[in-house]
Amino acid sequence: xxxxxxxxxxxxxxxxxxxxxxxxxxxxxxxxxxxxxxxxxxxxxxxxxxxxxxxxxxxxxxxxxxxxxxxxxxxxxxxxxxxxxxxxxxxxxxxxxxxxxxxxxxxxxxxxxxxxxxxxxxxxxxxxxxxxxxxxxxxxxxxxxxxxxxxxxxxxxxxxxxxxxxxxxxxxxxxxxxxxxxxxxxxxxxxxxxxxxx
Numbered sequence: 434x435x436x437x438x439x440x441x442x443x444x445x446x447x448x449x450x451x452x453x454x455x456x457x458x459x460x461x462x463x464x465x466x467x468x469x470x471x472x473x474x475x476x477x478x479x480x481x482x483x484x485x486x487x488x489x490x491x492x493x494x495x496x497x498x499x500x501x502x503x504x505x506x507x508x509x510x511x512x513x514x515x516x517x518x519x520x521x522x523x524x525x526x527x528x529x530x531x532x533x534x535x536x537x538x539x540x541x542x543x544x545x546x547x548x549x550x551x552x553x554x555x556x557x558x559x560x561x562x563x564x565x566x567x568x569x570x571x572x573x574x575x576x577x578x579x580x581x582x583x584x585x586x587x588x589x590x591x592x593x594x595x596x597x598x599x600x601x602x603x604x605x606x607x608x609x610x611x612x613x614x615x616x617x618x619x620x621x622x623x624x625x626x627x628x629x630x631x
Contacts, residue, residue: 498552523617530616568586589624600612
């Protein structure tokens, strides 16, 4: 085995240990109460090793989001073809609710009122990047005004975040499918009608 492969494995293992430590601590205490030292103690990793990978706990948290959204974006074409939902309005939102359902306690801890600003900003940015091309592709026959498309994307992203936060915090018995269908019913006609008037 080459030295590069050993280093890559070591880097992946270290990052995974740090992420696991962060997640378990968020679930126990909430994000805002954590220090880098808490994460180091839980992961049993030295301070210099942590700082070789991450600037601070925010960067560690955001790196997890970046990877999760990359995986989510990669899964969207599969979700569209295997579920028969091609052409469905914002099937990407369904994939997000499925992920949140599988990690509901984590989402609840992440979007809790104190300390949620960083998470919500990251979520907004990633969802905007993820949903804008999908929303554009849903309306290929339209000559869409870019400013109106941007407004529709922001409206849709903020509606999705609002519903996701409510779902995570309220312990509603809705499943991911039911929550997605609620989102779709609330947003589909209004957004499509708005875009069709450009």
